[in-house]
Amino acid sequence: MTADFQSALHPAGPQSDQIALVWWILLAVSTAVMVGVPGMLAAAIRRRRVSNGQSSERRLARAVGLAVGITSVVLAGLFAASLAVGKRINSYRDPNGLKIAVTGNQWWWEVRYRTTSPNEGFTTANEIHLPVGRGAHIELRSNDVIHSFWVPNLHGKMDAIPGRVNTVWLKADRPGEFRGQCAEFCGLQHAHMALWVVVEPPDAFEHWRRGQIEPSHEPAPGSDEERGREAFLSLPCGLCHAVRGTAAFGQVAPDLTHLATRRAVAAGALPNTRGHLGGWIVDSQRIKPGNRMPPMAVPAASLPVLLTYLESLK
C-alpha cells in the first residue's frame, strides 16, 4: 500500500538494518505487554470475588513485586540491547569512504562532493549518489534554520544546525533509489524539502561522478540550446544559480550544471520533466508557495529554448 523508498522498515544498509532489528525486538516485547496488561485487567474485573483479608493482601504484594521485578529486568535488557546497537552503529567507519558535505537551506539541500585532489570536487543539489558497499561520511551544516537529514532506508536522522557541524556515516548494501526528507520543521515549505539517494554499482557511480565533475554542456553554435543559454544568461537566473562553464555563478540556489541528470526539481516537489520545469520557472510560487525563487517573466518566445537548454544540462 505504501511505498518502500522512504521507509525505516525496508533497510538497505547496515545501520538501518541494525535499527530495524531494534525495532522488531521492541515490537515483540511490546506486543507481549500489550496482550499481558489488558489480559490481567480482564482477569481482574471478571474474576469471582472471594476475599480472605490479610493473607490475600500479602499475596497481592508478592504479585505486584514480581510484576515490577519482571518489568525492571525486561527494561534493563532493552537498555542493554539499545546501547549495544547504538555502539555498533556509531563505530561504523570506512577509511576509503566518500566525503560529502550536505547543507540544509530553506528549502533544498546543497550537496558537495569533496576530494583531496582540487579538480575532482563538485556541487549538486537534492541528490546524492553512492556506490554500493562503500561508506560515505556526511558533514551536515545549515545556512539558515535547523533542518534534519533523514534517509530512512539507510539510517536514522541527524540534524543540520546553524553554527554546528554534525556528521553521519551512510552505507548502502544494495542498489536502489531512496528518498529522504527534511524531518525538522523548518518553515513554510518544510513539506517540500526532499532529496534522492541513488545507490548504484561502483562503475555506474564512477560514470556519474565523472560526468558531474565536467563543466556544463556546451551548446552547438546557432542551436536552440545556444539561444536558450542566451535567454538563461539574460534573465536574472545567474544571480542565484550557478552553471559551471558559463557566466552564471550564483551561490544561493541549487547548482544547475547537471540539472538534467537529476530525478526531481524543487527539492522533490516535482518530477524533472520539461513540462514541470516550465511550470516551475514561470510560476514557482503556486507550486511551492513561499519558496525563495521569484516568479520569472520569461518572454513567451524564450521559454521553449530555455527549457531545451536546461534539458541539455546532462
Added chain:
Amino acid sequence: MTARRTIDVTRLPMVGFGWEAPIWCGQLGLAVIEGVLFAMLAAAYLYSRLKFEVWPPAGTNVPGLALPTMELLAVLASCIPMHWGDKAILHKEWGKGTAGMLLNLALGGVYLALRILVWRQLDFSWNSHLYGSLVWALLGIHTAHIVASLAESAVLSGFLIAGHREEKLRQGLNQDEIYWYFVAASGALLYAIVHLAPRLL
C-alpha cells in the same frame, strides 16, 4: 443527638509566623521560583560561554571588581539589621524594629546606587554581542528584584512609622525578610557569575 467528637480551636492564635504562616510559605515559594529562574539564566550564561575561546569577546572589558565587591558587602551587611529588626518586631519591640527596617532600607539604597554605578561602568550594551545580552539580562533581572524588594520594604516601613501595629503588618515584615535574603543570595550568585566567572574560567 449523639456526642460527636470535636476539636475546639477557640484558643488558637489568629496568626502564625515563619513556616506556620501560609503567606510566609507563599513568599518562600515565590523566592524558589525566581531562584530557579535565576539559576537557569546563570546556566544559560555558562552554556553560552562554552562556545567561546575568548570570554568576554575581544575588545570588551569585564567591569572592574572594586564596585561589585563593595556592592556585595553592602547587601550582605544589610541582612544584619533586617534580621535584627524582624526579630524585634516579632517580639513587638516596635522602636527597635523600625530602626532595623530603616537601616536595612538605607543599606539597600546604597546597594542599588552601587548597582547603578556598576552598570554605568559597562562599555557594552545588551545588543552589542551575546556576552552583552547575558550580562544585561542578569543585571536587569536582579536589579528589578532589588527595586521590588526595596519598594515592599519602604511601604511596610511607612506603615510602621505611621503607627500601624496590626498582626498583618508583623506578618508582612516577617515575609519581607526572606524576600530580602533571597535578593542578597541571588546577588551573591550574580557576583560569582558576572564578576568572578570571566576572570576564573
Added chain:
Amino acid sequence: MSPPGAALDSQADAAALRAAWSNRRGFYGWITEVDHKSIGKRYIVTAFVFLLLAGIEALLMRLQLSRPENGFLDPDLYNQVFTMHGTTMMFLFATPVMEGFGLYFVPLMVGTRNVAFPRLAAFSYWMYLFGGIFLYAGFVTNTGADAGWFAYVPLSGPEFSPGKRVDFWAQMITFTEISALSTAVDLIVTILRMRAPGMSLSRMPLYVWAMLVQSFMIVFAMPAVMLASSMLLADRTVGTHFFNPGETADPLLWQHLFWFFGHPEVYIIFIPALGMISSIIETFARRPVFGYPAMTLSLIATAFMGFGLWAHHMFTTGLPPATEAFFTAASIMIAIPSGVQVFCWLATLWSGDICWSTALRFVLAFFALFVAGGLTGVMIASVPFDTQAHDTFFIVAHFHYVLIGGAVFPLLGAVYYWFPKFTGRLLSERLGRLNFWVTFVGFNLTFFPMHYLGLKGMPRRVYTYTPEMGWGALNLLATCGAAILAMGGLLFLGNVFWSMTSRRTAGNNPWAAATLEWAADSPPEPYSFQELPAVSSREPMWSEAHDLAHVTGLAEDRRQTLVTSTVSARPQHRYSLPGPTLWPLLAALAVSSAFVGSVFRPIWVIYGAILTFFALLGWFWPKDYWE
C-alpha cells in the same frame, strides 16, 4: 448539610456562614469572586472551550492531510493551525484543566474552606484567560504563531520569523506560566498547611498527593520556559543575541531550556490524571488503592526522574554518546514507577468489588491506551530507534496515546465522576457508555495508523505529501477516525447539557466514595463545610462517615479556616481569608498591559511594572477583615 449527622441547631450557623462566604450576584460579583470552587469551575470551562478550539484545529489539519496534495489549507495557514493546536493543547487546555480540578477539589479533599491564597487563585485565572485571548486575538488577525509549539530558534528568531506572530506566542507563554506558577504555590501551601486536623501526610488522598507533586514540578520546570520565551522575545524586539547563531550563540540552548520545561510538562499533565485514576478506582473497586506507600513513592520518583529526561527530545542533534546513554537510561527507568502504579491498580481491581460506571470505563481504557503509549515511549528512549522515529508521525501517535490516553481519558472519567459534586446532577450513564465507546474507537482509528505512517517515512508538520508516497489511504483512515472522535466529543457536550437541565439530583455522595469532598453538599455551599471535618483514617467517608469529628471555635460571621502542621496536621492557628475583591483582576490587567504593550513597544515593561506596583499596593493594603 455538611457532615452526616450534623445537628439541627446548626441551622443558624449555616445562615451566618452563607452570609460571610457568599458574594454579590451579577457581573461585579463575578469579577470579584475569590471562591476556589468558582475559580476552579471557570478554569475547567475555559479549558474545555480551548479544547474545542484545538479540536477544530485538529480537524482542519486532518482534512488537509486526508489526501495527497490537498489544497484545503495553504502552508502558511497550516503552519499556524498546527502551532495553535499544539500550543492550545499544552498551554491552554491540558495544564489549566488540571489546575482547575486541583483548585476545585484539593481544598474539599483536605477539608478546608478555600485555598491558602484565594486572590492569587483569581489572579492566576485572569492571567490564563488573558493569555489565551491574546494568543487567539493574534490568530484571528492573521498573527497566529507559526513556528511550532516548540518554536525552535533560529526559525522563530527575528531573521526567519519577522512580524509579530512569534511575539504573540512567546508572550502567551509568560502569561500562562505565571498563571500556572501562581496556582502551584497556592496548592502547595493549601496542601501542606491547611489539611483537616488528623489528616497526616500518610492519610492524604492519592489525588492530593498527585497535585502536590505536580505543583512542585511546576515550580521547578516552568521558570525555564518563561526565561526562554522572554529571551526569545528580547532577541526579537530589542536586538539581544541570546539565540543568534551569527553571534556564536548556540541554537541548542533554546532546546535545552525548552525541554527542561517541556518534558516535565508532560508529567505535569499526566500526574494529576494518575491521581484521578486512583480516586475513581478506589471508589468503584470498593476498596482502598492497594499499596499506598508504593503509589506515593512512585509519584515522587516520577517527578524526580521527569527532570532527567529532557535531552531525549534532542537525540538527533548530535549529543555526545555518553549523554545519550544517560538520557536513554533515565527515559527507560521512568517506566518503572509507572509500572508500579499500573500493577497496584490492577491489584486493587483484582481484590476489589467492581461497580461499573462510565467513569470507571474511561479509566480502564487508560490501561490499554497508556500502556501502548508507554511502550512506544520505551521504544523511542532507545537512541538508534529514535533516530528513525523522531519527528515523524510515529511520535505524533506516541504522545497522543500518552496524553490523550494517559491524561484526557482519565480526565473525562473524572468529569463523569465529579460532575455530581460540581452541579448536584449525575451525567447520563447511558449516553456516557455511548460517549465512551465512540471516543475510544475514534481515538484508536485516528492515532493507531500514525505509528505505521511514521515508520513508512512520513515526517511531522508537513502540510502535504505527494501521491507516490502512498500515505493517502492511512491518512484518510485517520481523518475518518478524527470525525468519529469529534462525534465522541459532541456526545460528551450533549451529555453535559442534557444533565444540567435534568431534575434528578445526585445527593452528596452518589458513588459512596471515601474522601472528604463527598462530605460537602452537591454542589457545595460557598463555605464548603459547615463545620470543618477532622479525620483519623485515610478513607474517612468509609470508616467514620457517621461519626466524623469536627472543628469548633471558628468564627461563623467571617471567613475563617484552620492552619495545621505540615506532617501530622495538628491545629496551629486560625486563618482569616479575604473576601471578594477587584484587585486580582486589576493586578492581572496591569501585568497584562506590560506583556501586551511590550510586544509593540518595549518601554511598556516599565509602565506595566509601575501599574503593577500600584495594583499590588491596593491588593495588600491593610483591610479590616483581619481580626
